[in-house]
Amino acid sequence: MNEISTTETKTHALGVDIQGLQKSFNGHVVLNGINLTVKPGEIFAIIGPSGSGKSVLLKHIIGLEKPDSGDILFNHRSIQSEGALEKYRLAMVFQSSALLNSLTVGENVGLFLSEHRLKPPSEIRRIVAEKLAVVGLEGLEGRAPSELSGGMKKRVAIARALVIEPQLILYDEPTSELDPLMAVTVGHEILKLRRKTNVTSILVTHDQHLAFGVSDRVAMIHEGKIIFTGEPAQMKNSENPVIQKFLNAKFNS
Amino acid sequence: MFQNIGEMLTLFWRTLKSAGITWRQRRKIADQLFDIGNASLLMACILSLFIGGVLALQTGPMLVERGLASVIGGIVGMSMCKELAPVMMAILIAGRIGSAMAAEIGSMRVYQEIDALQTMNINPIHYLVVPRVAAISIALPALVIFAILTGWLGGALVCAFNNEISLSFQGYFNNLKDVVGMGDVLNGIFKSFVFSLIIGVVSCHQGLTTIGGPRGIGRSVTKAVVNSIVLILILDYFLTRSLLYLE
Ligand SMILES: Nc1ncnc2c1ncn2[C@@H]1O[C@H](COP(=O)(O)OP(=O)(O)OP(=O)(O)O)[C@@H](O)[C@H]1O
Numbered sequence: 144m145n146e147i148s149t150t151e152t153k154t155h156a157l158g159v160d161i162q163g164l165q166k167s168f169n170g171h172v173v174l175n176g177i178n179l180t181v182k183p184g185e186i187f188a189i190i191g192p193s194g195s196g197k198s199v200l201l202k203h204i205i206g207l208e209k210p211d212s213g214d215i216l217f218n219h220r221s222i223q224s225e226g227a228l229e230k231y232r233l234a235m236v237f238q239s240s241a242l243l244n245s246l247t248v249g250e251n252v253g254l255f256l257s258e259h260r261l262k263p264p265s266e267i268r269r270i271v272a273e274k275l276a277v278v279g280l281e282g283l284e285g286r287a288p289s290e291l292s293g294g295m296k297k298r299v300a301i302a303r304a305l306v307i308e309p310q311l312i313l314y315d316e317p318t319s320e321l322d323p324l325m326a327v328t329v330g331h332e333i334l335k336l337r338r339k340t341n342v343t344s345i346l347v348t349h350d351q352h353l354a355f356g357v358s359d360r361v362a363m364i365h366e367g368k369i370i371f372t373g374e375p376a377q378m379k380n381s382e383n384p385v386i387q388k389f390l391n392a393k394f395n396s
Numbered sequence: 397m398f399q400n401i402g403e404m405l406t407l408f409w410r411t412l413k414s415a416g417i418t419w420r421q422r423r424k425i426a427d428q429l430f431d432i433g434n435a436s437l438l439m440a441c442i443l444s445l446f447i448g449g450v451l452a453l454q455t456g457p458m459l460v461e462r463g464l465a466s467v468i469g470g471i472v473g474m475s476m477c478k479e480l481a482p483v484m485m486a487i488l489i490a491g492r493i494g495s496a497m498a499a500e501i502g503s504m505r506v507y508q509e510i511d512a513l514q515t516m517n518i519n520p521i522h523y524l525v526v527p528r529v530a531a532i533s534i535a536l537p538a539l540v541i542f543a544i545l546t547g548w549l550g551g552a553l554v555c556a557f558n559n560e561i562s563l564s565f566q567g568y569f570n571n572l573k574d575v576v577g578m579g580d581v582l583n584g585i586f587k588s589f590v591f592s593l594i595i596g597v598v599s600c601h602q603g604l605t606t607i608g609g610p611r612g613i614g615r616s617v618t619k620a621v622v623n624s625i626v627l628i629l630i631l632d633y634f635l636t637r638s639l640l641y642l643e
């Protein structure tokens with residue numbers, strides 16, 4: 144198992160550079176030259192239509208997919224190079240939560256610490272309880288993931304990512320199944336985590352409140368390309384018709 | 397199937413290289429062992445009781461007719477421990493345990509649980525493959541010991557109670573003891589150990605390479621079982637051949 148650095152992460156903020164990223168699945172182009180720079184410690188939101196490749200982009204950043212061409216750099220070093228990904232503490236909240244169904248909620252949340260033997264079991268139990276409380280699920284350690292609602296699973300997945308104390312955290316639709324109050328709580332947690340550890344956060348979401356409420360900058364992905372990057376206010380005022388249409392979608396009754 | 401053999405060998409090699417962590421995974425191995433024992437021990441014993449019985453039934457009357465009743469014990473004993481127990485138990489375990497392994501790992505692949513492990517820097521080979529291969533390589537040889545013993549017993553029962561044979565327990569086992577040595581039993585156990593590695597690696601490999609949804613999982617399960625059995629039967633021939641050279 145790879146050595147995980149346990150040093151104070153605050154000083155090791157991680158910058159992400161995405162350069163000309165291209166990816167097709169069976170001839171169907173999904174990412175068509177993505178260029179993005181996320182600064183260390185930044186909260187960066189990505190919005191865009193369903194099926195535009197946001198999840199695929201996140202999977203590339205965390206090394207689950209290999210690009211057809213282009214590259215991703217962590218602190219100016221390609222993640223394709225040997226050991227580059229293992230050097231950093233990374234976490235991802237999957238769109239589908241991706242909890243391990245054979246483990247309990249508590250074991251899921253503590254998995255990173257127990258598998259890498261970073262803490263003694265009693266300490267792990269304490270941390271798990273604490274993180275579950277953060278997402279409003281105190282006392283559910285013993286439940287099986289199959290006994291949870293979609294939104295509860297998502298919150299367990301967030302707790303599992305928080306336990307890692309990552310330098311880079313990727314959220315794929317963290318609030319898509321949550322009620323508005325819980326979504327606000329999650330937004331606060333995203334901000335709090337950054338304050339505490341200066342983590343770099345990349346956030347994919349359809350939730351405009353969340354994107355504009357917590358992020359420093361927002362990008363819009365459309366047909367495999369980034370068509371806009373800027374601060375939330377700049378995006379809202381953008382004249383680009385695609386963006387305006389996307390942000391102002393309403394029922395016309 | 398054969399184009400995957402390279403991949404399977406790679407997986408086998410990587411599993412071997414990670415074997416050092418086996419002790420750390422002992423709790424998971426114990427859980428797996430419990431599952432395997434629970435699912436298969438009774439079945440293995442019943443199956444081999446009948447296999448031993450049918451062997452005696454097929455050979456017994458013919459040998460008695462020719463005045464060779466005294467060699468039945470040796471024939472049943474030898475075929476049971478060198479061939480039938482290892483192969484039949486391997487097939488049973490491929491069907492019961494290999495299929496379950498492929499299904500479990502396959503659904504973890506499809507539902508992104510393995511991706512989640514990877515993002516946490518947890519090696520799926522350490523976490524999923526090593527404990528399963530270790531458990532099956534302990535469980536199958538152990539089951540084979542039970543199978544050999546119950547198979548012998550099955551043969552003895554048929555010899556004693558079948559009117560056309562009517563060979564006493566004592567006559568049966570005396571001959572068995574004369575013919576079958578410890579080496580022959582070890583020979584069968586060794587074979588089953590090799591078979592267990594085939595089942596473990598083939599099933600885990602199928603699970604890990606599952607694509608698609610529930611249908612993909614179904615496909616993986618079928619392939620895991622069929623490929624394991626085919627490989628076991630082919631390898632059995634060559635293994636027997638080489639073990640014969642050693643004798
Ligand atoms: N493993 C894969 N094999 C084939 N095609 C894929 C694969 N993964 C994603 N795709 C395709 O890539 C495209 C983008 O998928 P992705 O999941 O990134 O969309 P998304 O932007 O996250 O959408 P949503 O907002 O609905 O989550 C889709 O057309 C999808 O069919």
Ligand SMILES: [Mg+2]
Pocket residue numbers: 197198199238315
């Ligand atoms: Mg998505």
